[in-house]
Amino acid sequence: MLKSVDINLKRCFTLDLGRRKVNRGERTLNVNKLNDDLFKILSIGAIHTVYQPIVSLDNGSILGYEALSRIALKECELNIEELFQLASRQYKLWELERLCRSKALENAIHKPYHAKLFINVDPNVIHDPEVFAGFTWEKLNQYGLRPDDIIFEITEKSAISHMDTFTAAVNHYQSQQFKIAIDDFGSGYSGMNRVCAFSPNFLKIDMQLIRNIDSDTVKKSAVAAIVKFCKESGIATIAEGIETEGELKTLIDLNIDYGQGYYLAKPENKFQEISKEQQIYIGNANYEKNTIGVLGEIGALATKKNCVLENDNIFDIFLSMKNDPKITEVCVLDENNHICGMLTRSFIFEKFSGQFGYNLSKRVKAKSLLNHDFLEVDKKTPIEKVAELAMSRAFSQVYDAIAVTENGRYFGIVTIKDLLNSAISIQVNRAKCSNPLTGLPGNTEIQKRISSKMIDSRPFSLIYIDIDSFKPYNDAYGFSMGDQLIITLGNILKECAEQGEFVGHIGGDDFVIISDRHRSEVFCEKIIDLFSTRTKSLYTQEDADNGFIVSRNRNGFVDTFPLATISMAVVTNRMEKFSDLSKLSKVIAHTKKLAKMESGNSIVVI
Known part of the structure; x- marks a missing residue:
């Protein structure tokens, strides 16, 4: 008769609660009982x-x-x-x-x-x-x-x-x-x-x-x-x-x-x-x-094409492709409109080729020949991301079409030709919508981004930035140097913006940052410090030492003007939620006016 033996397990066990680990520490267990438990679990399931x-x-x-x-x-x-x-x-x-x-x-x-x-x-x-x-x-x-x-x-x-x-x-x-x-x-x-x-x-x-x-x-x-x-x-x-x-x-x-x-x-x-x-x-x-650089979702490119069901005959698919050279692939769906796989033209024709291919494939169902290794994306996926996924596939699959779904169900097909045409269109649209001086998105994209915040209850900030004393500088140093001043500010804003923040160029010396967080004076002060440091090289040594420039005022008389500074008006939805674009525009205009009333670099946060 076996003796019941107690042993002290000198290791720390872990308790598996889903995927979390909880230390159970040392303990004394009866070996015979453990073995009995194992055999009982196996015998009764x-x-x-x-x-x-x-x-x-x-x-x-x-x-x-x-x-x-x-x-x-x-x-x-x-x-x-x-x-x-x-x-x-x-x-x-x-x-x-x-x-x-x-x-x-x-x-x-x-x-x-x-x-x-x-x-x-x-x-x-x-x-x-x-x-x-x-x-x-x-x-x-x-x-x-x-x-x-x-x-x-x-x-x-x-x-x-x-x-x-x-x-x-x-x-x-x-x-x-x-x-x-x-x-x-x-x-x-x-x-x-x-x-x-x-x-x-x-x-x-x-x-x-x-x-x-x-x-x-x-x-x-x-x-x-x-x-x-x-x-x-x-x-x-x-x-x-x-x-x-x-x-x-x-x-x-x-x-x-x-x-x-x-x-x-x-x-x-x-x-x-x-x-x-x-x-x-x-x-x-x-x-x-x-959001940065994205001009559309893949669903906008998708087209609904003829699909087949799992139990459809492969021969019928072959005949359809043979009669219509435009059919390069078909999606195979289940009864709930989920995509089970894809059949390409080259694959189908290969099955019906050769001495015995025709007879062997004639009665085969679609589900038995499915290619399950295909690219499937949701309709809201950005076009650029889909292009990246498509190009990262194996070489043999690079030119295969992309299946697009909505809530997990078939929505349409996007071909590589569609993606290439879209890429060309994106480049054209970027050229049209971007400011030619800074390359930043212009008013069309800015309006779109601001409007999107109207339907979003999450935190956001809209920061309006413009250069003070820009006209006197432009008159004194010329248009080329005026452009350099604007480019310098644009580069600083791009550098300071964090991931997910949008930087736009309204025009002239006016810029905007749209952020998904409540921005404060600390963020603005960093921009101001960089602007003050980097623009010194855009002045003559004499003007930089004097702290002002000599130029003509609006009436045509010679006058002195301070060196360029920036005004920053920050509007957030921390205290007030905006659902009306016209109301938000009025608040922005009021905040901008308050910022411009202060001399030198200024920050007003509402």
């Missing part, structure tokens, strides 16, 4: 699954859900991570893995149709013979799921015992349309070596790199480097463990593709959306990030 949304940081839509296993045996003292460690020691790893995966897939029949399911996989079990034997395929068929619904998350925290076998297993899954994500990247063993070994579809950045990233410049630099690498490699990035608004905003600014964490949504038994407030925040943050 005492595991349940919760699901945490993985959210697009472009528009707040749901990419998918991570399936997180929880122990449903009340008397069990272990958490799920510890249970897996015990199962590994008892050679029951695949049995526990199979149970967790079964539970995750069983409940996934209730997930939104278009959403992906992220399933955690221990790297040392993925090449188990039973895995290859078709267990996952059997469950997919049982619950009406598809291979492209599933993303296997392989944790970076576990060492891989046989890398060659593991890589072969990953390649096997990818060849069957399953996608792969590296989990906890930045915390594990092989780093970039593992990424380069099998080119995953997703890379999940470990929460330790995300925590307080908004105030940690080293973490920002590290994550920015990861994003750059992934963009160039065609890998989508997912930030784990987002817990604050500051972290979320920083990750959006760093161009992370997707996010997951308690701040967005906690794991729940049911499949949930994030709140409308969070969706609006993500949309607004992206709008502000992409």
Whole structure:
């Protein structure tokens, strides 16, 4: 008879609450009880699954859900991570893995149709013979799921015992349309070596790199480097463990593709959306990030073209393309108008070529030949960003059309020709709308930006800047030097403006800054100091020493004038919300008048 042995585990366990880690410290556990708990969990299936949304940081839509296993045996003292460690020691790893995966897939029949399911996989079990034997395929068929619904998350925290076998297993899954994500990247063993070994579809950045990233410049630099690498490699990035608004905003600014964490949504038994407030925040943050230089959204270029359904015959698509050379691709939709994939002209014609291609492909359904690797963007995505995404694709896909969605459903198609024509149009419009002297946006864009603030309840400031004593300077030094004075101020404003702030040139010596925050005297004083320093070189030494210039006044008489200074009128919505453009214009004019009444450099904030 075996004796019950108590052991003191001399390591610190962690409690897995979704993606948060809580230290449990040392404790004494009964080994026999632990083993009994493991076998009981396996025998009665005492595991349940919760699901945490993985959210697009472009528009707040749901990419998918991570399936997180929880122990449903009340008397069990272990958490799920510890249970897996015990199962590994008892050679029951695949049995526990199979149970967790079964539970995750069983409940996934209730997930939104278009959403992906992220399933955690221990790297040392993925090449188990039973895995290859078709267990996952059997469950997919049982619950009406598809291979492209599933993303296997392989944790970076576990060492891989046989890398060659593991890589072969990953390649096997990818060849069957399953996608792969590296989990906890930045915390594990092989780093970039593992990424380069099998080119995953997703890379999940470990929460330790995300925590307080908004105030940690080293973490920002590290994550920015990861994003750059992934963009160039065609890998989508997912930030784990987002817990604050500051972290979320920083990750959006760093161009992370997707996010997951308690701040967005906690794991729940049911499949949930994030709140409308969070969706609006993500949309607004992206709008502000992409406003500079953006002259439109991709939806304006999209055209609705003929689409096909998953069960349509591929032969009918072939005939349509054969009869109409303008059909270069078709989107394949499900019954809910979600895009399942895309079929290109070259791919279809290839299938019907050769001695047997015609007969073999004639009765095939569209869903069996889908290309799932296509570029899909929301209709509100800026045109410039779409062009960047399109050009970063693999060379063989660079000229493929782009699918455009609205609320996750088919909206239209944009071809590369459309993008090129748009780029030309953008350059023409910029030339028309920009001030030729400073290159800054002119009145048309300024009016558009101000109007957009009328429908936005978030903080903003409108800063009006003009040069005092500009005419005397222009008369004394000539138009060329007057232009240099204006250019100098324009460059200073561009330099001082932070990300998301808009700088416009109204005309002459008048400028405007539109900010998404309440600006104060401190910001204005920095501009004034730079202007005072840099404009000294635009005067003769004598005028600079005197502190004035001699020029003619408006009546034509010689007079003395002070050196150029600037007046800054700042209007914010801190105390008053503006919903009427004419009212805002009156307040701006009044504030500007107050600033001009003061001599020398002046700042008036309302």
